[in-house]
Amino acid sequence: MFESEAVEKGRLRQEIDELTAELNAKKQRLSELVATTNHVDDDNDALSPNQIQGKLTNDDISRYSRQLILPDFGVRGQLKLKKSSVLIVGAGGLGCPAAQYLAGAGCGHVGLVDYDRVDKSNLHRQTLHTVGRVGMHKTESAKIALLELNPHCLISCHSRLLSRFTAMHIIRDYDVVLDCSDNVATRYLLNDACVMLRKPLVSGSALKLDGQLTVYNYGATGPCYRCIYPVPPPPEAVTNCGDGGVLGAVTGTIGSLQALEAIKIIVGLGDVLAGRLLIFDGSTLQFRNIRVRSKRVNCHVCSAQPLITELIDYEQFCGMHATDKDNPLQLLDPEQRIDAVDYNTLQQEQQHLLIDVRQPAEFEICKLPPAVNVPLAQILDDSYLKQLGPQLESKELPIVVLCRRGNDSQIAVQHMRNRFPEHSIRDLEGGLHAWSRLVDHSFPIY
Numbered sequence: 042m043f044e045s046e047a048v049e050k051g052r053l054r055q056e057i058d059e060l061t062a063e064l065n066a067k068k069q070r071l072s073e074l075v076a077t078t079n080h081v082d083d084d085n086d087a088l089s090p091n092q093i094q095g096k097l098t099n100d101d102i103s104r105y106s107r108q109l110i111l112p113d114f115g116v117r118g119q120l121k122l123k124k125s126s127v128l129i130v131g132a133g134g135l136g137c138p139a140a141q142y143l144a145g146a147g148c149g150h151v152g153l154v155d156y157d158r159v160d161k162s163n164l165h166r167q168t169l170h171t172v173g174r175v176g177m178h179k180t181e182s183a184k185i186a187l188l189e190l191n192p193h194c195l196i197s198c199h200s201r202l203l204s205r206f207t208a209m210h211i212i213r214d215y216d217v218v219l220d221c222s223d224n225v226a227t228r229y230l231l232n233d234a235c236v237m238l239r240k241p242l243v244s245g246s247a248l249k250l251d252g253q254l255t256v257y258n259y260g261a262t263g264p265c266y267r268c269i270y271p272v273p274p275p276p277e278a279v280t281n282c283g284d285g286g287v288l289g290a291v292t293g294t295i296g297s298l299q300a301l302e303a304i305k306i307i308v309g310l311g312d313v314l315a316g317r318l319l320i321f322d323g324s325t326l327q328f329r330n331i332r333v334r335s336k337r338v339n340c341h342v343c344s345a346q347p348l349i350t351e352l353i354d355y356e357q358f359c360g361m362h363a364t365d366k367d368n369p370l371q372l373l374d375p376e377q378r379i380d381a382v383d384y385n386t387l388q389q390e391q392q393h394l395l396i397d398v399r400q401p402a403e404f405e406i407c408k409l410p411p412a413v414n415v416p417l418a419q420i421l422d423d424s425y426l427k428q429l430g431p432q433l434e435s436k437e438l439p440i441v442v443l444c445r446r447g448n449d450s451q452i453a454v455q456h457m458r459n460r461f462p463e464h465s466i467r468d469l470e471g472g473l474h475a476w477s478r479l480v481d482h483s484f485p486i487y
């Protein structure tokens with residue numbers, strides 16, 4: 042009995058030794074195979090694991106430790122990121138979170154393009170800027186914040202408008218481009234320049250509670266922006282954050298995802314969002330991912346025989362400006378307008394009807410006391426007649442129309458003058474912004 046137990050123990054030990062030897066041999070073979078496969082896949086660097094290890098400093102290892110331990114990312118991913126450069130166009134609602142995550146993750150070189158300066162109304166969503174930096178160039182303000190986060194990141198500031206004259210020169214030096222701008226002319230410009238320079242373009246947009254994300258010009262079949270939108274939308278169909286509003290958490294979501302896609306492209310991780318469009322609905326918190334068309338064979342810019350081989354005038358092509366600054370509408374003749382100072386006199390001396398054509402939510406923020414609120418849409422579809430009915434009957438009663446900046450009010454006046462050619466109908470030039478600037482400095486601006 043004792044003897045047979047001793048024999049069995051010996052046999053088990055021997056079997057375990059043999060299995061352990063076999064397991065070790067398999068492990069050894071596997072690690073040889075993994076090393077060979079990595080070497081073949083990786084066309085950017087041919088470094089052995091030890092050489093790679095040597096390139097990360099102790100600070101790198103502790104700083105990036107939580108992403109270094111990700112099996113699909115690891116030391117190789119970190120080194121690729123360190124060698125990479127990403128250009129972010131727009132240091133606003135999308136650009137700030139995107140830059141923050143890229144610099145934080147250890148992207149070696151982040152370029153920032155923005156012509157604008159920090160405004161107080163940016164701070165709710167443009168998270169790199171601060172109260173103390175209002176008035177500073179957005180690029181410089183973002184650079185200060187990014188270097189505080191990661192002093193090892195090289196930050197280049199291009200504090201100017203990205204235009205057809207500057208785009209190629211700036212974009213050329215970067216590996217990946219992020220479109221964090223807010224206008225259609227810049228989207229076409231960036232697309233064409235990225236196609237011509239063969240750069241992947243990670244494109245994001247956000248308005249109100251909605252966001253979108255896709256990657257253009259990636260891989261052999263990935264479409265470009267023009268493949269999907271060969272012609273620009275009509276200018277009146279386009280709304281920006283300044284007019285439509287946006288929640289900071291929405292731009293934060295999309296901007297962060299833009300950084301994620303850039304990291305995936307650089308590291309070679311996961312499935313890049315090319316040929317697909319992510320649609321984010323912040324009100325229901327639904328993310329939908331829809332397939333979009335692949336490359337258009339007759340695309341004017343990315344096909345084999347492109348019609349467009351150099352950058353064009355994108356503001357003219359789109360009928361829209363690339364900046365939201367200083368481009369007031371000029372629809373009415375001077376006698377169809379009244380400036381803020383003259384209106385101040387009129388309101389004290391004469392009975393009149395003041396119509397504010399902003400949205401009710403804006404009317405609630407601030408208003409001139411005598412104003413009645415009739416949103417522009419109700420002027421254009423003529424339903425205001427019901428609201429104002431009898432007041433409009435007296436041709437003697439002058440009408441003044443106002444809005445925030447004096448654009449929508451001109452559209453309203455033009456429409457109303459066609460309906461009531463006998464009336465005196467004028468628009469308050471420059472809207473509430475001009476009122477605050479020229480008459481009542483205590484009037485709030487938004």
Ligand SMILES: Nc1ncnc2c1ncn2[C@@H]1O[C@H](COP(=O)(O)OP(=O)(O)OP(=O)(O)O)[C@@H](O)[C@H]1O
Pocket residue numbers: 130131132133134135154155156157162163179201202203204221222223224227281282283284363364365
């Ligand atoms: N062609 C361009 N060149 C350089 N910067 C651009 C270009 N087009 C847009 N931008 C910048 O992109 C950013 C877009 O961000 P966002 O819309 O959040 O900011 P904003 O224009 O300050 O917002 P708001 O409409 O509330 O004033 C802006 O800072 C804008 O200056």
Ligand SMILES: [Zn+2]
Pocket residue numbers: 264265266267268269336337340341342343344
């Ligand atoms: Zn195309």
